Amino acid sequence: MQIRSTLPTLKDVARLAGVSPITASRAIHRPELVAEATRMRVKQAVEQSGYVPNSLAGGLTSRQTRLVAAIVPSVAHSLFSDMLNALISRLAADSYETTLGISNYEPEHEETWLTAMLSRRPDGVVLTGTEHTTRTRRLLLNANIPVVELWDYSPHPMDVAIGFSQEDAGRAVFRYLAACGYQRPAILRSEDSRAHRRAQGFARAAAEANAPEPVQIVFPESSPQAGRGREALGALLVKAPDADAVFCSSDALAQGVLAYAHELGLNVPQFGVFGFGDQALAVNSIPALSTVRIDGACIGRLGAEALITRMRGAPATPAQDVGFEIIARGSTRPAEPLRRQ
Template identity: 35%
Template sequence: MPPRPRRPLTLRDVSEASGVSEMTVSRVLRNRGDVSQATRDRVLAASKKLGYVPNKIAGALASQRVNLVAVIIPSMSNMVFPEVMTGISQVLEDGPLQPVVGITHYKPEREEAVLFEMLSWRPSGVIIAGLEHSEAARAMLMNAGIPIVEIMDTDGEPVDSVVGISHRRAGIEMAREIVQAGYRRIGFLGTKMPLDHRARKRFEGFTGALAKAGVEMTDHEFYSGGSSLLKGREMTAAILQRSPDLDFLYYSNDMIAAGGLLHCLDNGIEVPGKLGLAGFNGIELLDGINPRLATMDACRREIGTKAAQIIAQCTQTGASSAGERVELTPRLQIGDTLRRG
């Protein structure tokens, strides 16, 4: 994807879009002055549609950027994004740029608010998780005038640069491995997916590959909230009580998969003979568990490293866009919970 020229939006852009003076736009956005409600609504609507973000850097600094990189991620409560942050920090720690983190909790409205606040301080770049954003958030990203790197997922069209893996392909590869190993009665356990787009894409790839092999998903169990060993135990107990003849369980992440493995060990369920298990992410924290969990390494640290390198390079060259597409290949780790076909 070739780099495309971009520039930050100005008060004049909002003025032209709303049909009022720049002074009136300024008053509305600073919540000052005597402005009618109708005019205020028109200005705010135009501002949101354009993706305009006010500049909080005052006076002589107004034309400059600060040495901050906005990193916007959904969560720090599991081991996925700390690994990404490690990669980002290792690249930036010896240079002038410093990462500043915002958490969205997988909520589009929260992502909008975090992005708006961070862009108002005119960072040198943005690293943001995922490709799916609200119209307002996407407009802000499109018109920020700085390099944007969307991370974790390559199944879609990025605003600027993207670094990640294909989650659909990850789901497909895991399904093929499970079917090749001879498992046929398969259950899925994972997060509720309207807002977890990457889990949804893995699920779509997984079920599509099963269907192509003539295998239907037998049962599934969904949950909301954070991932934990306890959650994995509870979900595994529930799905096995409902469908005791399942011979494989595929989990949307390693943490709940490890909880499922502990449930099996505590209840004398033979793994992988009677019941196979697999997770996703390749979390190093679980390397000490015996038997070793089958999983797929999602290249988390590499994603953070490459994203930070793109931002740093753009900053050095003064480029407002890089337009890079970096798709990494997740690595399947058979472990001890998936018998070999």
């Protein structure tokens, strides 16, 4: 079997179809301008030759590439994968292709990725979060294309932001744990800036309630997932043995804490464990995990719709707060009923 040394070109297609390269290009990119018989000949030539149309080259002519560049911190968490699936599916329904990058929670990596992606002239960019390097912001400003920031709510986005307030989520968790009767809740979290902002909201709510400042155990995001719960809870029990509950920066971390708590003989929910994300296994933990529910799919879908609107040249709502939900399960004590004044 002889292997072609080069890919088939538009000239190859034109020769097989018996038309000019210009007519072949029109039949592929603007079929409504070509007679049906010609379209069929070109279609057969494309199939016979194995030619793949250069969508980028065609897009440069119309100043559209039908390409969207999107980046997320990680695909290890179902929250981001749910958001991505909804985003990509909605964009695909309008014939946009999505190229994906992973920042590993590093703004500098996001900047490097964006520099490479902008050379491909995407019609729009999707970023995760609202914290970016100065150069990233300058690159996007110079590119003059629609930008949607997902996951974090900001009243003053670069273009469009759709998400929720990390600080408000942390504040709501402290108030819930306080309502459950916990007096010394602590924080177990990664160095991720979003987890940091949730911790800030948690600590501010404690200060507002005149409660002790929550102890925090912080570990690098690059540390292995396996063993995080054991290490974080072990460090907490040394630093703050009187802590009676923990707010974890992820459900995965909270599940590790639950497992080690069982091993140590801690009474859960007398020792409360609270997660973040309401991932699939949260309800199957023993006991079932109390957590914060984020509708990642909703964020992704709304983000795609806003970006499509912007790519069509129409205005979109600059900032949308989709909120969050506190999910009470067996890993925390029931909240005390509110007293009527």
